[in-house]
Amino acid sequence: MASDQPTEHLIDLLYGELTEEEESSLREDIAQSAEMQAELAELEDLFQQVSDTVEVREVPQSLHDSIMAAARESVTSTVEEQARAVRRPPAVAAGGDSRGFWGRMKGGQASQIALVAAVLLAGAFVFRFVSMSDPAAPMAKYESEAMPSLLERKEADEAPGVAMPKMEPPAAAEEEIFEGESAARELAADERVLEKVAEKPAAAQPSAKDSPRPEVIARPSKKSVPKKKAKPRTSSKSAKGSAIADIWTEEQKQEAPAPAPSIDGNAASTDSLTVGAAEDKSNRAGKAKEEFRPAEGSLDAVQESYNRSDFRQTIAQADKVMASGASATDKARALELKAQSYSRLGMLTQADATYRNLQNNYPTYNTGSVRAAREELSRKLNERREPKKRAPRQKKSYDFEAESSPSSLE
């Protein structure tokens, strides 16, 4: 290839691809070599002939115009794209999918329908769960009603010269109220009564004589009975608990001839209940109580009837509630009161049927207390039946003497 180097340099020279220095150097070499001069002359001759023969054609004007039009159109679209990129988010400008979440869903319309259905189902489930299974929801209504009066009651408790029985800590009292469902509802009803009773500090301490419904509070649940060491009341809720405890304590005093035991077993504190309880104030509280008349066919009416131990009225009111468009929670509560009324009336079979109805229609409502009530009912029913079974069959004796006596003939 070394011998080819001069020829390649001559070609470079022929096509003008040498620098000035390279060209001058090569021309000096050519001047010294006759062979290279002849070679260069031949190549120049050939180059000239080919260059003269081969024509370089011009681009057609139509082709030129069409390409330039395409270029200008491309520039326009590029400018628009860049302007859009300034306005739009980077992901979209970079060629990302510009559709929204709804449009980008895979599966098209089926996925959209499925998503809507799932959301609706979840919403319905949450609504049902909240409205049916939350035991605190019905209480909140009563609590809100009772709260203002209890606040006033608290102020009355703090007034000098008024001694109140000590209660357990507020948090513990509140927890117990919410845990015992049936007891809590009774307490809520009592609080509503207290709302009217506790208009004044002195009226918050009714005497045994003026106790509005002692029979209602005659059976406080175990959880509603304070058992722990008493602490000073510092909140409205503790005032609420103390008010209920007051009524229950007075009821105990009514039932028992002996002084009722105090909440913490302190007889001195029990005695203090009657201190400062003026009779006229108690009468005013009784009047306030009488003014409280709930609407017919409402749960309040059912509760009111039940609190007044008017169990037949309670059953009637409960039926009205069931027939009305009341909420499921109210209906369930009405059924429960109806069942309790049957139980109070001694109609255990009807009570059991009502409880069964309650369980079937409202399976999530107070399951524990309803179950316990049914067990209690079935126990009572068994007790009622067992003596009949166990009783030995005796021959019916005929009292001939009585038949023959003149008085009987008469």
Added chain:
Amino acid sequence: MLLAIAKSVLGIKSDDAVPYTDQSDEDLMIAFGEGDADAFEVLFKRHERGIYNFVLRSVGRADLAEELTQDVFMRIIKSAPKYTTSAKFTTWAYTIARNICIDRARKKGGKHELSLDKNVSGDEGEGRTFLDNVADESNTGASSYDRKQFRERLAKALDDLPEDQREVFIMRHVTGLKFREISEVLDIPLPTVKSRMRYALEALRGHLAMYKGQSFDEDDREANVPTG
């Protein structure tokens, strides 16, 4: 960039801008990618003839050459926003043109051929060939006959050349690419390009030995000199 776009849209040109004619191909391409259509016009005028003739001699048909040339420049236009100066524009553009020609030849089932002896119209049989494109078509007489003979021999000599040599010859002699650019387009070393060119010229010289020392331009001039 936004400023450049705004200027382009409004037709405002900055005073300190370098004239398009003094800018490199790469700078013009970048300017076009940013939305400057005038830059592309300058760039297009620089290379349209070379690329068109390269394609024309590759496919041998004027109509097809126009179509493929348009494809080449459309590809360049579309790639403008992503163009970087990592590659020389000339190399890049001729690589595109060459690939398009090769693809076209493959689709037709034939081989990629570069010829100067095909009809410009693309029709078979008699017709005007690339070698008929002479500088002055008004020539008559013996000069015209000799020229025609020379063209035929040149065309035959080129057809007889190996394809790699013919390709280098056309790129250098027809489109005017430098040897270095040819080596980049063909992706072969520079000495190889020069070797192929040398072999091509030697082969042509052997085929055209009878026309040694004859200049058609001089003959034409003598023939066109008015007598009396």
